Amino acid sequence: MYDLIIVGGGPAGVSAGIYAARKKLKFLLVTESFGGQSAVASEIQNWVGVKSISGFELAKKMEDHLKVQDGVEIEEGSMADKAEKIKGGFKLVLKNGKEFETRAILAASGGRRRRLGAPGEKEFENKGVAYCSTCDAPLFAKKTVAVVGGGNAALGAVGDLLKYAAKVYLIIRGEQIKGDPVLFEEIKKDARVEILMNSEITEIFGQDLVGGLKYLDKKENKKGELKLEGIFVEIGSVPNSEFLGNLAKKNEYNEVVVDHKTQRTSCPGIWAAGDVTDLPFRQNMISAGDAIKAVLDIASSR
Amino acid sequence: MHAEKKVKIYSTPTCFYCIKAKEFFAKHKIKYEEVNVASNMKEREEMVKKSHQLGVPVIEVGHEIIVGFDRVALEHALGIKE
16 A cells, blocks of 8 residues: 555646655656646746746656656556545546555646637537647648637747747637736737637637637627637636545535645545645646645655 | 557647657657658648548558547557557
8 A cells, every 4th residue: 555646747746756755655656647737838937947948848857857766656648537435545546447555645636628618619629629739830820810718828829829820819708818918918019919808709610620710709799700720729727636526525616625734635635736726826836836735744644 | 569550640840749659659669650740731631631630640550540649549559558
């Protein structure tokens, strides 16, 4: 039986692993892959000590940093499917069917992309509707595209697309940008960018591939239509909290509710950190810090 | 050993999942052909025709088309057991 199983290989999971190794806990880290959601970011400028780095490089560095620690056990390539209570701890079942027993669990399982939920989104997924701008931006060279969302991921996607596209619409549901002003000012300078605030996409249409979208400007209560070929959806994440079932309390958004001093959940023996929790800000360094708090609490409460 | 099927990856240079797929090929010593659909329009058209979509990576294993880096589908197509 392990002292601890860390679920996740993003900034939270990897930070937890490094600290757990230094505390000499007998632990296992389970992850599909390393780096978390920002592994696909073309550039990260706010990881302290590193002025600029690609998401892929940072993911590699995290993985390397974890793997040089003594006593690290890693189960890579599958995700947690289910946690169950057993005598003295928990049984964790992975999607690939493997099972492990542990005294404690740290859920650092992060989140996955939120879908728009607009008619046509599913039908045109990968047929113009895209979720990875670093992957797919080059396929929209000289084309008109839209980015949906107002956070840093959306602003980054606009930047990725400006390297190729003829025109980029930025469609934001609210009346404010949530991302960093430094990024927003940078993209606003480009004449090819057009910003639609207070606007919601009501339909995505086309033949075989995306041909355009319909939207509603909620402030003016005005309907509009854009002819375009690509729609990049960057509207945040939903938590990967399903594997915990009803073991730990979750809020209305399915985020695991934690005590923010210790990262303890409502279930003794289960801690959670990072984007899977009810934290107000989604940031690599915050997730890393929260996960460290969890491990220090786990180590001291043994 | 798995039967030698021809493997081809349609990729773009900055695509994270393309790099993960190539790491997977390297780990399992699988030879593959790579085409960059950011610059090669002919290959891009072929990719869209074969996969009916616009996302990368697209991986062709024999006659099978796999969209995205789908580890399980790749293992299955290549006859790899972890």
